[in-house]
Amino acid sequence: NAGVMQNPRHLVRRRGQEARLRCSPMKGHSHVYWYRQLPEEGLKFMVYLQKENIIDESGMPKERFSAEFPKEGPSILRIQQVVRGDSAAYFCASSPGDSGTGELFFGEGSRLTVL
Amino acid sequence: GESVGLHLPTLSVQEGDNSIINCAYSNSASDYFIWYKQESGKGPQFIIDIRSNMDKRQGQRVTVLLNKTVKHLSLQIAATQPGDSAVYFCAVSSQGDYKLSFGAGTTVTVRA
Numbered sequence: 001n002a003g004v005m006q007n008p009r010h011l012v013r014r015r016g017q018e019a020r021l022r023c024s025p026m027k028g029h030s031h032v033y034w035y036r037q038l039p040e041e042g043l044k045f046m047v048y049l050q051k052e053n054i055i056d057e058s059g060m061p062k063e064r065f066s067a068e069f070p071k072e073g074p075s076i077l078r079i080q081q082v083v084r085g086d087s088a089a090y091f092c093a094s095s096p097g098d099s100g101t102g103e104l105f106f107g108e109g110s111r112l113t114v115l
Numbered sequence: 116g117e118s119v120g121l122h123l124p125t126l127s128v129q130e131g132d133n134s135i136i137n138c139a140y141s142n143s144a145s146d147y148f149i150w151y152k153q154e155s156g157k158g159p160q161f162i163i164d165i166r167s168n169m170d171k172r173q174g175q176r177v178t179v180l181l182n183k184t185v186k187h188l189s190l191q192i193a194a195t196q197p198g199d200s201a202v203y204f205c206a207v208s209s210q211g212d213y214k215l216s217f218g219a220g221t222t223v224t225v226r227a
């Protein structure tokens with residue numbers, strides 16, 4: 001069984017460009033979470049989505065960041081007009097979502113570097 | 116919101132000794148607790164979890180202890196091995212809130 005798949009693993013962008021990070025959850029999982037990790041820090045929650053719905057985006061910056069989880073295809077985290085402070089590792093996690101609180105299964109992350 | 120903190124950012128342990136990593140949380144409504152291990156360049160990997168109706172749970176070489184009175188969580192690793200070198204995170208969630216809140220992490224270094 002494939003785990004949570006994220007791509008690209010590494011992405012380099014210049015200031016002002018757009019970054020798109022993709023996440024395919026584990027098979028059978030309908031809940032997706034995005035977390036951001038700065039160097040030497042813990043994971044900070046950004047957004048929680050179910051198919052076609054954003055459930056909780058309390059950790060998302062109000063501007064330039066957006067996320068979606070369409071009916072078909074992977075979840076996308078989109079960062080417009082990137083700045084150097086966006087450089088971080090972005091992790092996607094998934095869960096079955098049918099049993100309340102529980103383990104989140106993480107991908108290997110996408111590492112964004114903004115030049 | 117939930118605040119999760121670790122007592123020590125780093126821990127150096129001799130190979131073969133036991134390791135103890137501590138974590139404190141703030142929300143008395145927290146009902147699910149989990150420890151993850153993160154190796155360099157990789158995503159967090161599940162180690163062990165525990166729910167609030169328990170105070171101890173054991174896995175292979177790992178034990179999680181939960182003290183709800185003082186809102187404290189610990190991870191014990193028995194007979195620490197070089198492969199245990201990594202960053203360890205505790206994370207918690209509360210009833211009705213699916214997301215996990217993470218602590219800052221403890222870097223464990225195993226000395227040969």
